[in-house]
Amino acid sequence: xxxxxxxxxxxxxxxxxxxxxxxxxxxxxxxxxxxxxxxxxxxxxxxxxxxxxxxxxxxxxxxxxxxxxxxxxxxxxxxxxxxxxxxxxxxxxxxxxxxxxxxxxxxxxxxxxxxxxxxxxxxxxxxxxxxxxx
Numbered sequence: 001x002x003x004x005x006x007x008x009x010x011x012x013x014x015x016x017x018x019x020x021x022x023x024x025x026x027x028x029x030x031x032x033x034x035x036x037x038x039x040x041x042x043x044x045x046x047x048x049x050x051x052x053x054x055x056x057x058x059x060x061x062x063x064x065x066x067x068x069x070x071x072x073x074x075x076x077x078x079x080x081x082x083x084x085x086x087x088x089x090x091x092x093x094x095x096x097x098x099x100x101x102x103x104x105x106x107x108x109x110x111x112x113x114x115x116x117x118x119x120x121x122x123x124x125x126x127x128x129x130x131x132x133x134x
Contacts, residue, residue: 032063032064032065033063033064033065033127034063034127034131035061035062035063035066035068036061036062036063036127036130036131036133037060037061037130037133038059038060038061038062038087038088038130039058039059039060040058040059040085040086040087040088041056041057041058041059041086042056042057042058042059042067042069042083042084042085042086043055043056043083043084044056044057044069044071044073044075044081044082044083044084045081045082045084046073046075046079046080046081046082053073055071055072055073056071056072057069057070057071057072057073057108058070059085060107062087062123062126062127062130063127064120064123064124064127065111065112066098066101066109066110066111066112067083067085067098067109067110067112068107068108068109068110069107069108069110070106070107070108071106071108072106075100075103075108076100076103077100077101077102077103078099078100079099079100080097080098080099080100080113081097081098081099081100081110082095082096082097082098083095083096083097083098083110083112087122087123087126088126088129088130089122089125089126089129090122090126094119094122094123096112096113096114096115096119097112097113097114098110098111098112098113099111099113
């Protein structure tokens, strides 16, 4: 599969990442946007067992389309959650719906689903700022 088809496949499944094999034959992934280290306390709200639940975590990395975090809760890949994230340069926390894209132990990767233009611009500015700190 050529690079264009890989990109289309990634866009079609909504993950935003394109699988590729590195020289060792293992799969690696390329992201639409780079991720930058960031350490903030975030809140996760989810609907589980017929009720809304809340857990807390610490972010590890942030990109314009998602965030990585270590959480106290138990989420499943594909689960939809609401994240509340206090960001540098922002007066108020960003509140956004996201999908769990991966889980490795207590570490999770989330892709943002419902960003409005203001949130999208805010994340772009924050990522530009974090790029200067990396």
